[in-house]
Amino acid sequence: MSYVPNTPEEQAAMLERIGVASIEDLFANIPSGLRLKRPLNIPPALSEMELQRHIASLAARNTSTSDAVCFLGGGAYDHFIPTVVDAIAGRGEFYTAYTPYQAEASQGTLQAVFEFQTLMCEITGMDVANASLYEGGSAVAEAVLMALGVTGRTGEVIIAESVHPEYRATLATYAANLHCTVRTIPTPDGFLNPADLKATLNDATVAVVAQSPNFFGHLEEMKAIGDAARKVGAVFIASFDPVCTGVLNRPADYGADIAVAEGQGLGVPLAYGGPYLGILACRGEPEYIRKIPGRLVGQTTDRSGNRCWVLTLQTREQHIRREKATSNICTNQGLLALRAAVHLSALGPHGLRETAELCVRKAHYAQQKLCAIPGVQPTFPNRPFAKEFTVRVNANVPQVLAKLRAAGYLAGLPMGRWYPHLENCMSVAVTEKRTRDEIDGLAGALQRILATV
Amino acid sequence: MNNTQSTELLFELSRPGRRCHRLPVCDVPGSDAPLSSLIPAEHLATNSPPLPEIGELDLIRHYTNLSTRNMSIETNFYPLGSCTMKYNPKRHERLAAMPGFADLHPLQHDDTVQGMLEMLFEMQAYLAEISGLPAVSLQPAAGAQGELTALYVAAAYFRDKGQTHRKKVLVPDSAHGTNPASAQLAGFEAVTIKSGANGLVDINDLKAKLGQDTAVFMITNPNTLGLFESQIKTITDLLHAAGALVYLDGANMNAILGITRPGDFGADMQHYNVHKTFTGPHGGGGPGSGPIAVRDFLAPYLPVPMVVKEGDRYRLNWDMPKSIGQVRTFFGNVGILFRGYCYIRTLGPNGLKEVSEHAVLNANYLRSRVAEGYEVPHPGPCMHEFVASARSLLREKKVRAMDVCKRLLDFGFHAPTVYFPLVVPEALMMEPTETEGKDTLDVFADTLLKIKAEDPEVLRTAPHTHVVNRPDEVKAAKEPILRWTAAAKS
Numbered sequence: 001m002s003y004v005p006n007t008p009e010e011q012a013a014m015l016e017r018i019g020v021a022s023i024e025d026l027f028a029n030i031p032s033g034l035r036l037k038r039p040l041n042i043p044p045a046l047s048e049m050e051l052q053r054h055i056a057s058l059a060a061r062n063t064s065t066s067d068a069v070c071f072l073g074g075g076a077y078d079h080f081i082p083t084v085v086d087a088i089a090g091r092g093e094f095y096t097a098y099t100p101y102q103a104e105a106s107q108g109t110l111q112a113v114f115e116f117q118t119l120m121c122e123i124t125g126m127d128v129a130n131a132s133l134y135e136g137g138s139a140v141a142e143a144v145l146m147a148l149g150v151t152g153r154t155g156e157v158i159i160a161e162s163v164h165p166e167y168r169a170t171l172a173t174y175a176a177n178l179h180c181t182v183r184t185i186p187t188p189d190g191f192l193n194p195a196d197l198k199a200t201l202n203d204a205t206v207a208v209v210a211q212s213p214n215f216f217g218h219l220e221e222m223k224a225i226g227d228a229a230r231k232v233g234a235v236f237i238a239s240f241d242p243v244c245t246g247v248l249n250r251p252a253d254y255g256a257d258i259a260v261a262e263g264q265g266l267g268v269p270l271a272y273g274g275p276y277l278g279i280l281a282c283r284g285e286p287e288y289i290r291k292i293p294g295r296l297v298g299q300t301t302d303r304s305g306n307r308c309w310v311l312t313l314q315t316r317e318q319h320i321r322r323e324k325a326t327s328n329i330c331t332n333q334g335l336l337a338l339r340a341a342v343h344l345s346a347l348g349p350h351g352l353r354e355t356a357e358l359c360v361r362k363a364h365y366a367q368q369k370l371c372a373i374p375g376v377q378p379t380f381p382n383r384p385f386a387k388e389f390t391v392r393v394n395a396n397v398p399q400v401l402a403k404l405r406a407a408g409y410l411a412g413l414p415m416g417r418w419y420p421h422l423e424n425c426m427s428v429a430v431t432e433k434r435t436r437d438e439i440d441g442l443a444g445a446l447q448r449i450l451a452t453v
Numbered sequence: 454m455n456n457t458q459s460t461e462l463l464f465e466l467s468r469p470g471r472r473c474h475r476l477p478v479c480d481v482p483g484s485d486a487p488l489s490s491l492i493p494a495e496h497l498a499t500n501s502p503p504l505p506e507i508g509e510l511d512l513i514r515h516y517t518n519l520s521t522r523n524m525s526i527e528t529n530f531y532p533l534g535s536c537t538m539k540y541n542p543k544r545h546e547r548l549a550a551m552p553g554f555a556d557l558h559p560l561q562h563d564d565t566v567q568g569m570l571e572m573l574f575e576m577q578a579y580l581a582e583i584s585g586l587p588a589v590s591l592q593p594a595a596g597a598q599g600e601l602t603a604l605y606v607a608a609a610y611f612r613d614k615g616q617t618h619r620k621k622v623l624v625p626d627s628a629h630g631t632n633p634a635s636a637q638l639a640g641f642e643a644v645t646i647k648s649g650a651n652g653l654v655d656i657n658d659l660k661a662k663l664g665q666d667t668a669v670f671m672i673t674n675p676n677t678l679g680l681f682e683s684q685i686k687t688i689t690d691l692l693h694a695a696g697a698l699v700y701l702d703g704a705n706m707n708a709i710l711g712i713t714r715p716g717d718f719g720a721d722m723q724h725y726n727v728h729k730t731f732t733g734p735h736g737g738g739g740p741g742s743g744p745i746a747v748r749d750f751l752a753p754y755l756p757v758p759m760v761v762k763e764g765d766r767y768r769l770n771w772d773m774p775k776s777i778g779q780v781r782t783f784f785g786n787v788g789i790l791f792r793g794y795c796y797i798r799t800l801g802p803n804g805l806k807e808v809s810e811h812a813v814l815n816a817n818y819l820r821s822r823v824a825e826g827y828e829v830p831h832p833g834p835c836m837h838e839f840v841a842s843a844r845s846l847l848r849e850k851k852v853r854a855m856d857v858c859k860r861l862l863d864f865g866f867h868a869p870t871v872y873f874p875l876v877v878p879e880a881l882m883m884e885p886t887e888t889e890g891k892d893t894l895d896v897f898a899d900t901l902l903k904i905k906a907e908d909p910e911v912l913r914t915a916p917h918t919h920v921v922n923r924p925d926e927v928k929a930a931k932e933p934i935l936r937w938t939a940a941a942k943s
Contacts, residue, residue, distance in 0.1 A: 003539070003540050004811045004887050005889070005890040006814070006815075006891055013891065014817075015814070017821055018833075027834075029836075034686060034718045039806070040582055042583070043801060045800055045804050048544055055551065056553075058569070058571060058572055061567045063561070064553050064556035065557070068565075072558040072560055072561065074560050076558055076783065082474045084512060084513060087513065088513070090546065091516075092525055093521060095525075095735075097523045097531075097735065098536055098538060099536075100737065100738065101533075101870075102867065103921065104862055104923075105524040105868070106524070106737075109737040111522075114936070117935055118462075118463075121936045122504055123504070131738070132739070134594035135782045135783070136782050137779070137781050138598070170780060170781055170782060173778040177608050177640035178640055223495075247492075250498060250502065269788075270559065271787055272566065273559030274783055274787050275787075275789060295738065297935070298933050299934040300924050300928050301924070302922045303923045303925075308924045309924070312926065312929040313930055313933060314930075317630075318629075318631050320630070322634060322643070325634040328635040329598075330595065330596065330597045330629075330631050331597065331740070335737060336739070338737065341463075345505055345507055346474040347473075348472045348506045349501035349502060349504040352501060361479055362481050365482065384496060385492075401562070436481050
C-alpha cells in the first residue's frame with residue numbers, strides 16, 4: 001500500500017488532461033541510462049497486521065525502562081510524563097502542521113511557541129529564548145557560534161572537562177572547520193576549579209562553557225566561573241538542567257550570558273536519544289538578539305489591531321541571508337517545544353519544585369544507601385550534587401553493571417567509557433519516578449554482587 | 454465556530470493556587486529536612502520559577518482551542534512546495550509509542566537494545582539502497598544538519614588527501630538557503646551558480662567557476678523548480694574531472710524513489726529528509742531527521758557511532774579513527790527514523806516507486822489545471838512539484854503572490870510556498886504529494902482560478918475568515934516582543 005487514493009479511472013483522466021499516454025512519459029526528462037531498471041532491493045510490503053507483529057518482535061528484544069528499573073542519566077532522564085502532554089502533542093492539528101510561514105493559518109503553533117519562549121525565560125531567568133534547537137549538544141555549539149559573533153574575538157573557547165562528553169564532542173566537530181580553538185580544562189576533582197579557569201583566560205577569550213549540574217551530577221561554582229569570564233569580557237555559556245531549575249539557582253542568578261540545555265526532561269520520551277529539544281536563552285541586548293540561531297516568534301498586531309504572533313527577525317536566518325545567516329538551522333524541534341510547554345504548564349511552579357525536590361532527596365538517599373555498602377565509596381566526597389552522582393566500586397564496573405542488568409536494573413553508566421581515570425566508577429541518576437523500594441532493591445542487588453566478586 | 458475560551462496566553466490564565474499535575478509524597482527518610490541540609494544554600498534558588506498556575510481542564514481547553522487555529526495535513530490540503538506535506542500514517546504514531554521503543558535510554562548497553570539496533574541497521578541499508586550510496590549515517594537531526602555533516606565529511610576527506618586548497622562550495626541560485634549557510638558554517642566559501650532560462654544549471658557558468666579550488670557542488674535534483682537536471686551526468690562528470698565532490702540536496706527525493714538513484718547519476722553524498730519523504734510528522738516545525746548517504750571512500754569520515762552487525766549481534770561502533778566525530782548528542786532522531794522505517798516496510802519496493810509515480814502524476818495534473826489561469830514559466834513535464842508565477846496579476850491588478858496565498862486560506866487551503874525559489878518572480882511553489890486525490894486537486898485548482906478573477910481588493914485584504922489578518926511583521930521586527938511579561942499584558 002502507498003496511501004495513493006487515485007483510482008485507475010482517475011489516473012486515466014489525469015493523464016489525458018496532461019496530454020501524455022502514461023505515467024512513464026512524465027519521467028522523460030530523466031535520461032534512460034540513469035533510470036533504475038530493477039525493483040529496489042528492500043523487503044516486500046507488509047500489511048498493518050504484519051507490520052505490528054514485526055515491530056512487536058523487535059520491541060521484545062529491547063529492555064525498556066518499563067521492563068527494568070532505570071538509574072541511567074548522563075543527559076537523558078527517566079522523568080514522568082503527565083498524560084496531558086501526549087494528549088495535546090497527539091493532536092493532528094499540531095503534529096501534522098509545518099513551520100508557521102502563513103501566520104493566519106498557524107496562530108496555534110505560533111502562540112504555543114511564544115509561550116514556550118516565555119516559559120524558557122521563566123525557568124532560566126534570561127531575557128530571550130528561541131523556538132528551540134535540535135538537542136543539548138548542538139545547542140552548546142550554536143551558543144559558541146553566537147559568542148564568536150557577539151565578541152568578534154578570535155581567541156580560545158574554554159570548556160570544562162566536566163561538561164557532557166558528547167556535548168564537547170559535538171562542539172569539537174563544529175569548531176574543527178572554523179577559526180575557533182577549543183581548550184578543555186581538566187576537572188580531576190569532578191568540578192571546574194575557578195582558579196584553574198582564571199589561569200587560562202585573557203582578553204582574547206571568546207567564551208567559557210560550564211555545565212551545572214555537570215556530567216558527574218555535581219554543582220559547579222557557577223557564580224565564580226561567570227565572574228571570571230566577565231572580567232575578561234568573554235561570554236559565559238551555562239548548560240543547565242531544566243528540571244533542576246525547580247530548586248537550584250537559575251542561569252540568570254549566576255550571571256550566564258547564554259543558557260543552553262537538553263530539554264528532554266520536560267515531557268519528552270527517552271526514545272533512544274531523540275528527537276529531543278535544545279533550549280537556548282540569552283541576554284536581551286541587541287547584539288545578542290541579532291546573533292540568536294533558529295526561529296523566533298514575536299508578538300505583533302494585525303490590521304484590526306488584534307494581538308497575534310509571527311515568525312520574526314528572519315533576517316538572521318538562512319532562507320533570507322543564505323551564507324551570511326547566523327546559523328544553518330531551518331527546522332527546529334517544534335513538537336518537542338510544544339511538549340515542553342505543556343509539561344511545564346501541567347507542573348506549574350509547585351509541581352516543578354516538587355519534582356526537583358523529589359529527585360534531589362531520592363538521589364541523596366540512594367547515594368547514602370549505596371555508599372553504605374562495603375566496597376562502595378563516593379568518588380568525589382563532599383561535592384554537592386542534585387539528581388545524579390558517581391560512586392567508586394571495588395570491582396570491574398562493566399561486569400557489575402551486567403550483573404545488575406540481569407537483576408533487573410539499568411543501574412548506571414560506566415564512567416571509564418568517557419574518563420579513563422574513573423574506570424572503577426559508575427554514575428547513578430535518580431528521578432522522581434524511583435521509589436524507595438526500587439532504590440533499596442538496587443542497593444541490595446549491588447551488595448550481593450559485590451559480596452560474590 | 455470560533456472557540457476563544459481559554460485562548461489567552463497561559464500566563465494570563467494563571468490563577469495562584471491552581472494546578473494540574475500532582476506528585477506522590479516523598480517516600481525516602483528525611484523528607485522533612487530542609488533541602489539546604491543536602492545542598493549548600495548558595496546553590497539553591499530562593500523561589501520557584503514564576504510558571505503559570507493552571508487547572509487541567511483549562512490547560513486542555515487552551516491547547517485544544519489553539520490547535521484549531523492551525524491548518525495541518527489532517528485538516529487541510531497543504532501544498533507547501535519543497536516540504537512534502539503528505540499524510541502521516543496513524544499506525545506509525547501508535548507503534549512509536551510502544552514502550553519497547555519509546556522508553557529506551559540512549560546510553561543503554563547494546564545488549565539491551567538489540568531490536569532497536571536491528572531496526573536502525575536495516576534503515577541504514579534501506580537508505581543506502583534507495584540512494585545508491587553504500588554508507589549511511591543516521592545521526593543528523595534535520596536536513597540542514599545533514600548538509601552540514603556531509604560538508605564536514607568532505608572537508609575531512611580533502612584534509613586527509615592534503616587538498617586543503619579546496620575552499621569553495623558551488624551552489625545554484627535556485628538552491629535552498631540552508632545550502633550556502635551550511636557551506637559557510639563548514640568553513641567553505643559559497644559561490645553562486647546561475648540557472649539558465651530553462652531553470653536548470655547554467656553549465657557555462659558552472660564551468661567558469663569550477664576549478665582546483667572547488668571542493669563540493671551542492672545540487673538539488675529534482676531542483677526547487679521541480680525540474681530534473683537532464684544534464685546531471687555531464688555535470689557530475691565535470692565535477693569529478695576537477696577532483697571535486699557532488700552533494701545532492703535530497704529534499705526532493707519524493708520524486709525519484711525507485712526511479713533513479715543519486716549514486717547512479719553521480720552524486721557522492723546526499724541527505725534525506727525522513728520527515729518529508731518517509732512521513733515523519735512535521736510537528737509544526739520539527740522534529741526532522743536528516744541521515745546522509747555517501748560513497749565508500751567517504752565512509753571512514755562519517756560520524757560516530759554507526760550500527761554494525763557481527764554474526765547475529767548488533768552493536769554501536771565508535772572505533773572510526775578518521776570520523777569527523779559527533780554532530781549532536783546521542784544516536785539521532787530515532788523516533789523519526791522509526792516512522793520512516795515503518796513507512797518503507799509498509800510500502801516495499803513497489804509501493805515506494807508508486808509514491809514517486811503518483812507524486813509526479815499529481816504535480817503534473819495540478820500544473821496543467823493551474824496553467825489555465827497562471828503563468829508556469831518552465832516547460833513540463835515537471836517532477837513532484839512546480840512553480841507558477843503570479844506576475845501577470847501583479848502587473849495587471851497590483852495583486853501580489855502573497856495576496857493569492859492569503860485568499861487561499863479563506864477557502865480552507867494552506868498556501869503554496871511563496872517567493873521561493875528566488876529565480877521566479879512572484880513565485881507560487883506547489884507540491885501536492887501522492888496522498889491527495891484528483892478531486893482535491895480539482896477543487897484547489899478551481900479555487901485558484903476563481904481567486905484570480907476576484908476583486909483585487911478582496912485579495913489584498915484577505916484572509917477574511919481567520920482569527921487574525923495580516924500581522925504587522927515590520928512592527929514585530931522593529932519592536933521585538935519575544936516573550937510575555939506582566940507589564941506588557943494587554
